[in-house]
Amino acid sequence: MLPTSNYSKGLVTRFIRRFRRREDGIISVEAMLILPLLFWSMFASYTYYDAYRQSARNIKGAYAVADVISREDGDVNAAYVNTMYDLLQAMVETRAPVTMRMTYLTFDGENDIHNVLWSCVRGTALPKWSNADIDEIKPSLPAMPDNGSMIVVETRNTYRPPFFIAFEFSEFEMNNLVFTHPRVFDNIANSDPSCIVA
Incomplete structure (x- = not known):
């Protein structure tokens, strides 16, 4: 019995050594280990790229709307504001609703205050500005x-x-x-009732 037992142990030991040295199938194992990380890095890269792309679209859309309004020499009415909002939505083309707020300000240098002549909002995420709360963005102006x-x-x-x-x-x-500063007239009138500041 003892020699047979030693022989069996020797077979098992040799089998384990051979198995440890074998390299066939190692590519499959490495692929299974690395594939999840590879897919995650691809999805993460696209997500971060998409976030920066969306941010760039937002800022370009805001600049485009501001530039169009700055060249206005007529009356800004509800149809005009709605068209600007449609333009912004077409430029942004996002998966979430967009809110736009257009405000026309004047500055009283003697009292160091901004006065809101009109403020138009399209969307639901922002309220209209008024003289009472416009100072909230004063550091950004x-x-x-x-x-x-x-x-x-x-x-x-x-x-x-x-x-x-x-x-x-x-x-x-x-x-x-x-x-931006108005390019044509210093006073851009607004006849949209929803833009009137109380």
């Missing part, structure tokens, strides 16, 4: 001359990532604020 005027366009939408990539990368708000 550039220096203005006395009696100067300015068009401020703000956009907001929620970024919804196409893939869940962990690390708490979930939905977040994208906010943009751009401003």
Whole structure:
């Protein structure tokens, strides 16, 4: 019995050594280990790229709307504001609703205050500005001359990532604020009742 037992042990030992030295099938094992990481990195790269792309679209859309309004020499009415909102939505082309706020300001240099002449909002994420709360964005506004005027366009939408990539990368708000000076007339009138500031 003892020699047979030693012989069996020797066979098992040789089999284990041969198995340990064998390399066939190692590519399949490595592929199974690396494929999840490879797919995750592809999805994560696309998600981060998509977030930056969406941010760039938002800011470009806000600049386009501000530039169009700055060249206006007529009356801004409800149809005009709706068209600007449609333009913004077409440029942004996002998976979430977009909110736009257009505000026309003047600056009283003597009292160092901004006065809201009109403020239009399309969408639901932002309220209209008024003289009582416009100081909230005062640090974000550039220096203005006395009696100067300015068009401020703000956009907001929620970024919804196409893939869940962990690390708490979930939905977040994208906010943009751009401003420009009127190019044609210093006083751009607005006849849209929803834009009147109380």
